[in-house]
Amino acid sequence: MKALLVDDEPHVREAIRLLADWQRFGIDEVLEASDGEAATELIREQSPAIVITDMRMPRKDGKELLTWISDNAPSSKVLVVSGYDEFELVRHAIRSGGTDYILKPVEPDALNEAISRAAAAWCKEEAARSRQISQSIELNRMKPHYTDKLLSDMLAGQADAEELAGKLRQLAASADPPAACRVAVLSLEHCDRELLDKFQSYRQLLVFTLLNISNEVLGHKGAAFRHLGQYGEVVLLYWDGAAPFRTALDQINDGMKMTIGRKLHFGVSEPGSVPEQAGKRYAEASALLWRRNLLPAAGKTDCFIHDGASDYGQLRFPRLAARADKLRLAALSGSREQMAAETEDWLGEMRELPWITPEYVSEWNEEWDWLQKQWELDAAGKPAEAKEEESLEEVSHPLPLDSRGMLDWEQWRAMMVGRLEAASRLLASQPNKDNHIIYDIADYITARYKEELSLQDIASHFFLSREYISRKFKQEFGVTMSDYISRIRMERAKVLLMNGQLRIAQVAEMVGYQDENYFSKVFKKQEGIRPGEYRKQFKPEE
Known part of the structure; x- marks a missing residue:
């Protein structure tokens, strides 16, 4: 939770910062602004839960800021700290949604x-907002699912x-179906890590937002749907021949900029007949998206719509396998300086290229996974083992992109050094509990068991492949990672169920389940009885 202090006197802001017991209220970040103008910018960017203003x-001034917050950020709770005990100021604060009016000097x-009151009110409303979002998504999920399925089948030629x-x-x-259309593709895999992290627990909400904006702009001129065969991918069909498709896509991007703070990249096909050529045009649009240039062209502004051919096919990209021995030696050295030097050497080679595509960076990630697996198997002297099933509800390692969807060299450098360090730990680890990386992963899970953790989130955090983590986790603990998380949640739930003041729905939410019925099913499967029956065992005799 974040708080914002707004006062033109630095010593007042410092006094409030020192007097408040932030940690007790769950506030882990305190921002500052010297006036209402600076405060509005911070509120737009950071969405603080509590605003304390002069x-x-x-x-x-404070009156204008309160009015702005009431209109633009009504979820923020406002406390006024002022040296003026004037009726008009107090009345304006109350009318604008202020929760308290405190006079200086502050006690x-x-x-x-x-x-405390403001934080409690915000937490209560935030819980209600989360429930409403979940309910809204659930209610709307089934209605468009039929359309998503039918149009996804059309792309596969199976509708x-x-x-x-x-x-x-x-x-x-x-009265007649459209005879021809153009196809556009956008994907969450082309979003930057900051945006994906922001929606980490609400990825479906992000897709839901993209669909809403797209369909609102398209109207009856086209349709946007979730491609069920590709997680995180939204496909747009456009059959209006009177207005340019690019104009509609620009309007969609304007809406996205206002809503999620980003413009997104689209691959766009040539027109084709419907439904005969829909699959072919989809493949064309997807290829243009994945083969776009991540390097900004000299003298050109940002381009988010990719609808033309390129000279991509003439490029030869360097492969990691060509320098596998050097990378392995850098990892074995255990020296961060050696790993950084090898990274710089690689990036220097990459900087000479005129064109780097998302497709290549994705293949680079897969090649890294393969190299790490080979190094681990060579070190252990073991043959490759069968790969566990992985869910489509996982995005591959995030691409190192900035907020414009272009290549971020610093992020790529950090990713490569991180992977070398992970390989170093993997090669140096011994099969005991004290220093094996898989136990670091177990500790990471235990600390975050209430979150919606996926195998991909953990793989990205530790710079290891999903296959390696899944296989090694099962070897070390004898259970899959999802079963391990479930066990932790159930143990916590059993302790909470002893408290008769907590409803079972509250217990479910506190251990990471938003659906009480699903929680009850999981609990019964593991413990043999339902949560209510378990609770009765600890109810004192009357």
């Missing part, structure tokens, strides 16, 4: 009591012709 300030007890024609007529609001 009333008399230059540029934008610690009064300040902490006010923060029922009569059903598809009826759906296209409905989407186009026409």
Whole structure:
């Protein structure tokens, strides 16, 4: 939770910072602004839960700031700390949603009591907002699922012709289905890590947002749907020949910029007949997206729409296998300086290229996974083992991209050094509990068992392949990672169930389950009885 202090006097901000018991209220970051103008920018960027503001300030004063927050950030709780005991100021604070009005000099007890009330109110409303978001997604998920399935099947050439024609007529609001369309593709894999981390527990919400914006702009001129065969991918069909597709895509990107703070990249096909050429045009759009240039062209502004051919096919990209021995030696050295030097040598070679594609960086990640696996097997003297099933609900290692979706060299450097360090730990680790990396992973899971952890999130954090972690985890602990997380959650749940004041739905949420019924099923599967029956065992006799 974040808080924002707004006052034109630095010593006042410092006093409030020292007097408040932030940790007790779950506030882990305190921001500062010297006036209302600077505060509005911070609120837009950081979305603080609590704003503590003065009333008399230059540029934008407290009254203007309160009005702005009421209109633009109503979820933020506002406390006023002022040296002016004026009825008009107090009334304006109350009308604008302020929760408390504290006079200077500030008393610690009064300040902490006010923060406590504001934090409790924000937490309660945030829980309600999360439930509403989950319910909204759930209610809307089934309705468009049929459309997503039918149009995804169309791309694969497997849709029922009569059903598809009826759906296209409905989407186009026409007596006849569209005869031709262009296809555009966007993907979460082309989003930067900061955006993906922001929506880590709500990836489906991000996709839901992209679909809503796209369909709102397209109207009956086209349709956007979730491609069920490719996780995190949104496909757009556009059949209006009167208006340029690029104009609609620009409008969609403007909406995304306002909503999620980013413009996204689209691969766009040539027109083709529907449904006969839909799959071919989809493949064309996807290829243009994955083969776009991640390096900014000299003298050109950012380009987010990729609808033309390139000279990509003439390029030969360097492969990691060509320098596998050097990379392995750097990892075996255990020296961060040696790993950094090898990374710089590699990046120097890459900087000479005029064109680097997302497709190549993704293959680079896969090649790293392969190298690490070979090094680990060579060190252990073991043959390769069977690969566990992996869910489509996982994105591959995030591409090292900036907020514009272009290559971030510093991020790529950090990723490569991180992978070398992971390989170094892997090659040096011994099969005992004290220094094996898999136990670091177990500790990481234990500390975050309430979060929606995926195998991919853990693989990205430790710079190891999903296959290696999944296989090694099963070897060391005798259970899959999902079963391990479930066991931790159930042990915590059993302790919480002893508290008769907590509802079972609250217990479920506190150990990471948003659905009480699903929690009960998992609990019964593991413990043999339902949570309510388990609780009765500890109820005192009347």
